[in-house]
Amino acid sequence: MHLTLQITESMAAVDAAEWDALTGGMPLLSHAFLSALETSGSVGGETGWQPSHMLVLDDGKLAGAMPLYIKSHSYGEYVFDWAWAEAYARNGLRYYPKLLSAIPFTPITSQRLLGGRSEIQGLMLAAVTQIMDAQQLSSAHVLFPDNDSADALNQAGWLKRDGVQFRWQNENFQDFDAFLNVLSHDKRKKIRQERNRIAASGIVCKQVKGADITPEQWAFFYRCYKNTYFEHHSSPYLTPAFFEQIGRTMPQNILLILAYADNEAVAAALNIYHRTTLYGRYWGALSYVPNLHFELCYYQAQEFCIRENIAYFEGGAQGEHKLARGFKPRPTCSYHKIAHPQFARVIADFVRRESEGVDAYTDELEQRAPFKVRPE
Structure with a gap:
């Protein structure tokens, strides 16, 4: 050597x-x-x-x-x-x-x-x-x-x-209801109420894996991502070219979740994942819809992990509100x-x-x- x-x-x-x-x-x-x-x-x-x-x-x-x-x-x-x-x-x-x-x-x-x-x-x-x-x-x-x-x-x-930080663990749940069943009554009730309100508002969510993301969907996601920074009086760290490139070079690791109202996209969340873990990364919306952040960034991702047998969902930095949605401190x-x-x-x-x-x-x-x- x-x-x-x-x-x-x-x-x-x-x-x-x-x-x-x-x-x-x-x-x-x-x-x-x-x-x-x-x-x-x-x-x-x-x-x-x-x-x-x-x-x-x-x-x-x-x-x-x-x-x-x-x-x-x-x-x-x-x-x-x-x-x-x-x-x-x-x-x-x-x-x-x-x-x-x-x-x-x-x-x-x-x-x-x-x-x-x-x-x-x-x-x-x-x-x-x-x-x-x-x-x-x-x-x-x-x-x-x-x-x-x-x-x-x-x-x-x-x-x-x-x-x-906060991490969610998929304990071999058969479906989202099985996950909810391990939560206390008040937390389970709150999540169901939030999801019902999203459904009643006419919001429809769509999960798209990397290889199927269209250029138009990437462009819409970047509008949402950029808007999140502008709302906080800041500038985005990542360029459009960055997302375009990872979309080409690592599509097998990308999940884009889109929210539609009256067939118009209104919000998006981008996740990176592999065989054991999904990493929640970037989110943004063009208009405020109550509870949409929780639906797009947590519940949709948890459903994806359950369906794909992914063991962990890393929620990233900060956010005590994750605790009420089944995440554990680590x-x-x-x-x-x-x-x-x-x-x-x-x-x-x-x-x-x-x-x-x-x-x-x-x-x-x-x-x-x-x-x-x-x-x-």
């Missing part, structure tokens, strides 16, 4: 089959997904996301990898360190640029140290420290790592920051390496106190579980 390490600024320089062989079939880590972000202009250029992916080669063949970006801001991360940046600025220090391992705009737990072998993981983490030192970066951050990557980060002494984490010794101590103390609050919050959520009998 002869390991060498490289940094590449473009996924186009990486063999797609070799990269995908390291990801365990995770579509949001796939070469197609990360490449689409780059070639569509959603990352790179002036976006503040500069690709700097780490590759470990074993006699010329890809044996390990780490999706890496040099960031000049903290947008699109879902682990918030704006206060850290402000503290640096108040003390006359530069927080940006920083080094980040994450899937851009995607708060999903998955591998970050691809390859799995401990010697490769150790080599990559040592290289991250060397890059920090050589480029005089303030910090390095690994967001939403899976357990295997987290173990390696723990062993390397990185600072752990705790979080919580822990997430991120890991951080801070170059400045004094700030490293201050941030470590902050993270410790924050973790106590996350634990208390999670306990509260579990006490509010919507099930008739809590699952084991």
Whole structure:
């Protein structure tokens, strides 16, 4: 075994089959997904996301990898360190640029140290420290790592920051009513009322898999996606070209759910999925319809998981309202390496106190579980 390490600024320089062989079939880590972000202009250029992916080669063949970006801001991360940046600025220090391992705009737990072998993981983490030192970066951050990557980060002494998200589990339900039957009476009644109101309003929902999505449906989805950002006085991160490209390169992983009123499309939700998990990603509507968000983003997706025997539905960041719709809290984490010794101590103390609050919050959520009998 002869390991060498490289940094590449473009996924186009990486063999797609070799990269995908390291990801365990995770579509949001796939070469197609990360490449689409780059070639569509959603990352790179002036976006503040500069690709700097780490590759470990074993006699010329890809044996390990780490999706890496040099960031000049903290947008699109879902682990918030704006206060850290402000503290640096108040003390006359530069927080940006920083080094980040994450899937851009995607708060999903998955591998970050691809390859799995401990010697490769150790080599990559040592290289991250060397890059920090050589480029005089303030910090390095690994967001939403899976357990295997987290173990390696723990062993390397990185600072752990705790979080919580919501996930729905398909317990081999035969249909949506079987799922409702495990909920408490009031939660079951509320969901049925919400769905009945949608039906009574004349809304019709349609689920379309990637290969069957028409150019017109993609264009309508993007209008909805863009409108969500405009309503929050923001600009969309992802370009139309990004969605067009993933529609061509990974249709087997895409589910688009559309809502129609009087045969006119009014809302859309886009999901990414594979054999075990569906990831709720993007949603938008051109006009407000009560309860339509819940129908399109949760109930339709849950029905799809039941029909396709998909075990998990990841609801993404935030949203306590997911709890009442059968989602359960689950822990997430991120890991951080801070170059400045004094700030490293201050941030470590902050993270410790924050973790106590996350634990208390999670306990509260579990006490509010919507099930008739809590699952084991």
